[in-house]
Amino acid sequence: MNKYKVNNTVNLRETTTKVVDKNAEKKLKKIRKELSKLQNTMYAEGKYAVLICLQGMDTSGKDSLIREVFKDVNSQGINVHSFKVPSELEKKHDYLWRHYIALPERGKIGIFNRTHYENVLVTRVHPEYIIGENIPAATSVAVLDDDFFTNRMEEINNFEEHIVNNGTIILKFFLNLSKEEQKNRLLRRLRLKEKNWKFSPGDLKERKLWDEYRFCYEDLLNKTSKENAPWFIIPADDKPTTRLLVAETILKSLKTYNFKEPKLPKKYQVEIENYKKQLESE
Numbered sequence: 001m002n003k004y005k006v007n008n009t010v011n012l013r014e015t016t017t018k019v020v021d022k023n024a025e026k027k028l029k030k031i032r033k034e035l036s037k038l039q040n041t042m043y044a045e046g047k048y049a050v051l052i053c054l055q056g057m058d059t060s061g062k063d064s065l066i067r068e069v070f071k072d073v074n075s076q077g078i079n080v081h082s083f084k085v086p087s088e089l090e091k092k093h094d095y096l097w098r099h100y101i102a103l104p105e106r107g108k109i110g111i112f113n114r115t116h117y118e119n120v121l122v123t124r125v126h127p128e129y130i131i132g133e134n135i136p137a138a139t140s141v142a143v144l145d146d147d148f149f150t151n152r153m154e155e156i157n158n159f160e161e162h163i164v165n166n167g168t169i170i171l172k173f174f175l176n177l178s179k180e181e182q183k184n185r186l187l188r189r190l191r192l193k194e195k196n197w198k199f200s201p202g203d204l205k206e207r208k209l210w211d212e213y214r215f216c217y218e219d220l221l222n223k224t225s226k227e228n229a230p231w232f233i234i235p236a237d238d239k240p241t242t243r244l245l246v247a248e249t250i251l252k253s254l255k256t257y258n259f260k261e262p263k264l265p266k267k268y269q270v271e272i273e274n275y276k277k278q279l280e281s282e
Helices: 024-045 062-069 116-120 146-165 179-191 193-198 201-207 210-224 239-255 272-280
Strands: 049-056 078-082 109-113 168-176 231-235
Touching (some): 024 062, 024 239, 049 116, 049 239, 062 239, 116 146, 146 210, 168 210, 168 239, 179 193, 210 231, 231 239
Parallel strands (some): 049 109, 049 168, 078 109, 168 231
């Protein structure tokens, strides 16, 4: 059993985030190569797609994790989508539409850097955002209560069950960053000129809502971690260790599917020697 997998009621305030593996970078190099081979085999087999979902508070290290964990995977076999504020076109569709059209095709790994869970996270902390979706149920902020978001989470569960049944493997990771470590990372962005561009005053406004976000994360982790689409809470205060834990979990999970390259049809196998001779005689 993976000790980071959400199986019971989650209380993030009781979750220890500081975990350090001094050999994390060395171990990760080996795993990266295995992930690359697995993706190649998965592509050849053509039966499954993989969707990696990454969520976490600002500065939790999602971008660098993607870079370091997947750097050895064939660039043609991986798609990364970072979901920002919905566009006008996206607002004209249901809230899952833009996520559905970004799903990876069979044989590829898709990564959602911030995910469809923003629709029960940032919109729950800032319910006024949902009014902008112009949906019939959202007549006012007052009606956007716990039942509204519980219903959305059930819709997300159904969405995930549907794509799993059609060949998508879902692995969801919450990068569990401590408030103190977030403070240190924000200060680093301010102190280092080359990092200034990463800072936004909005980061400080959202930081003041830390407890609200924690409550929303706990609720969604408890209500949307399913056997076919599990959540993993990953300690995020040490970036190399975080990357290793995510990579190990992905590798272990994908190995259970026993991907296999398709065999050459027998009618071609018996002719292999003839094909060789044809090429060698040129």
